[in-house]
Amino acid sequence: MLESSQRLAGAGTLTHAFARKGEGKAAQEQYAAAMIGYLRRSVLAPPLTRERGHAIFVDRACVWLGDAACGMGSADRLQLRMRLLLGEALRFDAAGIILAHSHPSGICRPSHGDITATHQLVVVAQALDITLVDHLIFTSDAVYSMRAGGLL
Numbered sequence: 001m002l003e004s005s006q007r008l009a010g011a012g013t014l015t016h017a018f019a020r021k022g023e024g025k026a027a028q029e030q031y032a033a034a035m036i037g038y039l040r041r042s043v044l045a046p047p048l049t050r051e052r053g054h055a056i057f058v059d060r061a062c063v064w065l066g067d068a069a070c071g072m073g074s075a076d077r078l079q080l081r082m083r084l085l086l087g088e089a090l091r092f093d094a095a096g097i098i099l100a101h102s103h104p105s106g107i108c109r110p111s112h113g114d115i116t117a118t119h120q121l122v123v124v125a126q127a128l129d130i131t132l133v134d135h136l137i138f139t140s141d142a143v144y145s146m147r148a149g150g151l152l
Contacts, residue, residue, distance in 0.1 A: 035064070036136070036143065039100040042069070043138050053101040055085060057094035058133065065092040070099070080117050082124055089130050097125065100136040108142040110135075115151055122152065 035056060042054040053070040068088045071079055089097055099121070101114075110118070118135045125132055135146040146152050 035098065038067075039098070039136060040138050040143065042067075043100050043102040044140065048102075048140070049104050051102055051104060053080060053099070055088070055100070056098040057089050057092040058096045058098065059093075060095040062096065062133065065094050070101075080121070082121055085121075086125060086128060086130065089125070090128065094130060096131045096133040098133045098136070100138060102138050104139075106139050106141075108137055108139040108144045110137055110144065110146060110149075110151065115146075118146055118151065 039054055039056065043052045045052065054067065055070050056067045057065045059065055066088075068085075070085050070088075071081065085097070085099075099118075114135075114137065118132070121135075122132050132152060133147070135152065137144040137146070
């Protein structure tokens, strides 16, 4: 579990994904931290008692193309509608998706359902030539990267 967006960026997960020719590590970390901060604010918006999802769509260079909310669920479950999510990715002509959702329980670890849904999304997205860059889980004081955790 990574405790802050700065630590996540420093860990090299999204920072590596955002590596662009001519940009220094500090600029890459700042860009990753900005995206993580935006996702944190999006998924932790009230009501904090329900899981909320949000996605950022990026091109092959991991440049932000757009974003969209991708659902609100119950206290312990988010219904991810892959068809709608991938439809948005295609609308933006995205090469990648950074997916995030909240865990109001405060447990910053993926559930079995999170892992299963993420693996299904990877398979379907790959068929459309779209990469799941990362799936982040946020609580009020932590963030978990499924990529850094070895689950992607």
